[in-house]
Amino acid sequence: MSKCLIGLPLGGRFPKDIKDYLEAHKIEVIENPYGRKLSEEELMSLIKDCDATLAAAEPYTKKVLEVAKKLKIIARMGVGYDNVDLKAATERGIYVTWTPIPELAYAMAEHTMALILTFVKRIPYMNQEVRKGIWEPEKWGALIEDLYHLTLGLLGVGRIGGEVAKRAKAFGMSIIYYDIVRRKDLEDSLGIKYVSFNDLLSLSDILSIHTPLTPETKGMINEEAINKMKRNAIIINTARGAIIDEKALAKALMENRIAGACLDVLSEEPPTETHVFYKLGDRLQNLILTPHIGYGQHTGRAMGLTAAEDVVRVLRGERPKYLLNIEVIK
Structure with a gap:
């Protein structure tokens, strides 16, 4: 049976049905046991027998990839991939995919506007003062x-x-x-x-x-x-x-x-x-x-399933849909 590591702990933004989806396709899931971002050493220990990984922010360095002898795909849940050594992955014939889906763009745009409005309207600061019994609308009217x-x-x-x-x-x-x-x-x-x-x-x-x-x-x-x-x-x-x-x-x-x-x-x-x-x-x-949390569970589920679908494709011997390192197929 093929094995897939999931870099992020499940149950937060990435619901557990992502695991169910992989297991339904006869893929054994290796979960992150630490409840946080994996270090390079921890990732090396967990990935050495894996055929695939649903990647979060953990470091897929050349050193990590050298021990991942069976690895066929790094399916990145997100659109940033600066934590993946693309050159090393390509040299080893490993597919690297991402999830440039509309839901992620919508969610990140919402978070951007939320931050803009929060600061421009001085919402956290007014909230703190009103909670202390301070009511000074004229002061804040000159600042927002x-x-x-x-x-x-x-x-x-x-x-x-x-x-x-x-x-x-x-x-x-x-x-x-x-x-x-x-x-x-x-x-x-x-x-x-x-x-x-x-x-x-x-x-x-x-x-x-x-x-x-x-x-x-x-x-x-x-x-x-x-x-x-x-x-x-x-x-x-x-x-x-x-x-x-x-x-x-x-x-x-x-x-x-x-x-x-x-x-x-x-x-x-x-x-x-x-x-x-x-x-x-x-x-x-x-x-x-804010702690790098620009999207919620609905978007996390969509990203996780999109990445998982590419894992299933590759382990079936097919090409992934959202391939980053095109050179790997040349």
């Missing part, structure tokens, strides 16, 4: 903003960035973007405007990041970039933490160089005591953090 007159800048307009643009348009926002690929379709349908990277920084009231993490984008939002932004600007990151130089961002927030930031992703997840945003407590009140 309205989206319809603000400019949203999108760094990257792929599937998720495009869905964010649609939702921001519904709020009446002006939308500008920078990407290595022009989106003429969205320029025509939504009236979004292509600008240079420097203009994106200087013109955006809200900068929302939707680009993949690559050697070119790592640290792209650094101190130099932040210094080009408006003092009342907000940075939103639901893409990958390492796209931002987090130490530079922390410095800018402490100095009120920009108004604030909302981060769903960090360069180290979960952060440890050496991370600049570890256990902030009451510090940096102009920063909102």
Whole structure:
């Protein structure tokens, strides 16, 4: 019987019927016994006899793949794949797939807009004060903003960035973007405007990041970039933490160089005591953090089943539907 490792613990965003689906296709499921992200050593121990894996954020390094002698497919539940050594996988003839399904783009766009609204409307801060018996609407009326007159800048307009643009348009926002690929379709349908990277920084009231993490984008939002932004600007990151130089961002927030930031992703997840945003407590009140959780159970189920379907295809001897490393079949 073939074996498939599931990297994430089941029962949260990834319901247990994903396991049922695999077992119905006579695939033995190896579950993550730790209830958290697997380390490289833990992954090496669990994957060595597996034919497939439903991958989350655990590190599929060359070292891991060298011990996975039977592995045929890494089915990534998500659209980020910076935790997978694509070159090493391709060299070993391992399929790497992803789940670029509409549900994920919808959910991530919703979370992006939620972060924008949460900060712009100062909801967490007003909630804290009202709970303490403080009722000062005039004070907050001078601090909250309205989206319809603000400019949203999108760094990257792929599937998720495009869905964010649609939702921001519904709020009446002006939308500008920078990407290595022009989106003429969205320029025509939504009236979004292509600008240079420097203009994106200087013109955006809200900068929302939707680009993949690559050697070119790592640290792209650094101190130099932040210094080009408006003092009342907000940075939103639901893409990958390492796209931002987090130490530079922390410095800018402490100095009120920009108004604030909302981060769903960090360069180290979960952060440890050496991370600049570890256990902030009451510090940096102009920063909102969420634990890389931009989608809920409905979307998690759709992603998990999509990845599982590709596992079944490959173990049947078929080609997967959502293949990333096309070179593996050449």
